[in-house]
Amino acid sequence: MTELVLDAHRQRNFDLVLQVFAAVSAGDADAQIINYTEDIVLDFPFTDPPSVVSGRTAVHERLINAFKVFQFDLTITELHPCLDPDELIIEFTGAGSYLPNNAPYVNRYIAVFGFRDGLIYRQREYFDPTQAGKSANA
Numbered sequence: 001m002t003e004l005v006l007d008a009h010r011q012r013n014f015d016l017v018l019q020v021f022a023a024v025s026a027g028d029a030d031a032q033i034i035n036y037t038e039d040i041v042l043d044f045p046f047t048d049p050p051s052v053v054s055g056r057t058a059v060h061e062r063l064i065n066a067f068k069v070f071q072f073d074l075t076i077t078e079l080h081p082c083l084d085p086d087e088l089i090i091e092f093t094g095a096g097s098y099l100p101n102n103a104p105y106v107n108r109y110i111a112v113f114g115f116r117d118g119l120i121y122r123q124r125e126y127f128d129p130t131q132a133g134k135s136a137n138a
Helices: 008-026 029-033 056-069 130-136
Strands: 036-044 051-054 070-081 087-098 103-116 119-127
Touching: 008 029, 008 070, 008 087, 008 103, 008 119, 029 056, 036 056, 051 056, 056 070, 070 103, 087 130, 103 130
Parallel strands: 036 119
Antiparallel strands: 036 051, 070 087, 087 103, 103 119
C-alpha cells in the first residue's frame, strides 16, 4: 500500500479500521464489535440476495457465526480518503480457510466506512460472494 499522510481525524478513523481488521484476523467478534456504534449497519449489496445487518447485537451474532466458518487475514492494498473526513474507502484482500473442509478462501474487497463519534456506524462491503461457495464446494 502506498504510504499516505492522514490528518489526525482521518488517522483516528483509519486506526479503528486497523483494529477491526486485527479482530477479524484473530477471529474475535468481541474485539471487533467494540469499534461499532450501537446502530451499526453492515451492508453487503453484492450478496444474493443483498443483505443488510443492523444494530450491534445482530452484527455481533453475524460475526460470531462467520468466525465459526471462516478464518482469514485481511490485507489493505489501497486507502482512499474522502472529502468527508468521516468516510474512508479501503481496498483489501482476504486470504484464509473455509473451516468445515479446510479449503482455501481468497477474495478481494472494497469497503466504504462511515464514522461517527469515534466509532464505525456504517460498513458497506463489495466483494465476490461466489468465492465462499467455491471454498464450500472444494
